[in-house]
Amino acid sequence: MKNEMSMQFSANSLNEGLARITVAAFIMPMDPTLEQLTEIKTVVSEAVTNAIIHGYENNPEGIVYLSASLDTETGKFEIEIRDNGCGIENIDIARQPLYTSKPELERSGMGFTIMESFSDSLTIESNVNYGTTVKLEKHFSTNNAFIH
Amino acid sequence: MSLFFDYEKKGNALCVRLKGELDHHTSNDLRDKLTTLIETEDIHHLILNLGQLDFMDSSGLGVILGRYNQIKTRNGEMFICSVSPTVGKMFEMSGMYKIIRSVNSEEEALLGLGVA
Ligand SMILES: Nc1ncnc2c1ncn2[C@@H]1O[C@H](COP(=O)(O)OP(=O)(O)OP(=O)(O)O)[C@@H](O)[C@H]1O
Ligand SMILES: [Mg+2]
Numbered sequence: 001m002k003n004e005m006s007m008q009f010s011a012n013s014l015n016e017g018l019a020r021i022t023v024a025a026f027i028m029p030m031d032p033t034l035e036q037l038t039e040i041k042t043v044v045s046e047a048v049t050n051a052i053i054h055g056y057e058n059n060p061e062g063i064v065y066l067s068a069s070l071d072t073e074t075g076k077f078e079i080e081i082r083d084n085g086c087g088i089e090n091i092d093i094a095r096q097p098l099y100t101s102k103p104e105l106e107r108s109g110m111g112f113t114i115m116e117s118f119s120d121s122l123t124i125e126s127n128v129n130y131g132t133t134v135k136l137e138k139h140f141s142t143n144n145a146f147i148h
Numbered sequence: 149m150s151l152f153f154d155y156e157k158k159g160n161a162l163c164v165r166l167k168g169e170l171d172h173h174t175s176n177d178l179r180d181k182l183t184t185l186i187e188t189e190d191i192h193h194l195i196l197n198l199g200q201l202d203f204m205d206s207s208g209l210g211v212i213l214g215r216y217n218q219i220k221t222r223n224g225e226m227f228i229c230s231v232s233p234t235v236g237k238m239f240e241m242s243g244m245y246k247i248i249r250s251v252n253s254e255e256e257a258l259l260g261l262g263v264a
Contacts, residue, residue, distance in 0.1 A: 013172050053172065097241065108242055113241055
């Protein structure tokens with residue numbers, strides 16, 4: 001069965017936690033391990049934080065869009081996080097470990113590297129002045145899934 | 149969704165125990181408080197205990213790296229203690245284990261500093 005959800009929220013840092021727990025609850029049917037759960041929460045937090053601090057430059061009037069789908073038969077989980085913010089000029093540079101455009105905010109430049117490492121696939125689409133969409137995929141094993 | 153911390157001063161070392169969630173939302177407050185504590189209490193060495201931390205993302209890496217730089221200018225050493233597997237992977241990826249020592253307990257860090 002394929003399940004879908006979507007939500008949108010203000011670009012307010014308070015909503016980073018909201019996005020994490022919502023997505024954590026959404027993947028529960030796959031009975032993720034604690035480590036898988038923590039990793040999914042981390043990638044969500046990275047993408048949402050980027051939309052808020054880079055995409056909208058902390059302007060809470062911006063709206064962050066999140067949608068996810070989960071196929072409980074195949075174990076395929078997909079999530080998309082989108083902003084209509086400033087966009088990324090050079091995605092190849094942005095993806096590099098330790099690259100940050102905001103060192104003065106004590107960012108480590110590890111967000112995209114973490115998203116890549118904690119998921120099975122990361123796609124970034126971006127247009128300057130129009131915004132950024134981050135798509136992530138993760139495959140859960142269906143072996144020990146209980147019936148929900 | 150919040151972050152709490154308590155701390156204990158041992159000589160010129162500060163043990164900080166974090167509890168809760170360390171993300172962009174909670175990191176700004178932690179950064180301000182730690183920066184001030186290190187200055188006003190004349191701290192040289194910092195031990196960050198992550199044993200009770202439920203969540204941390206790259207915002208946490210940024211705060212820790214920032215405090216490492218602050219401690220370095222004071223000729224001190226920095227330790228992180230009780231790191232979870234997921235947070236450990238993030239430290240590994242960022243190369244932070246090359247500059248910050250990871251220990252199993254606060255005592256181990258204090259022994260290493262000769263403060264215990
Ligand atoms: N949604 C976005 N809109 C605009 N620019 C972005 C967006 N996401 C990322 N970027 C750009 O890509 C760079 C790299 O992002 P990444 O998440 O890897 O590092 P960071 O956010 O700067 O630091 P960290 O995630 O470690 O706190 C950012 O510094 C920013 O310039
Ligand atoms: Mg980031």
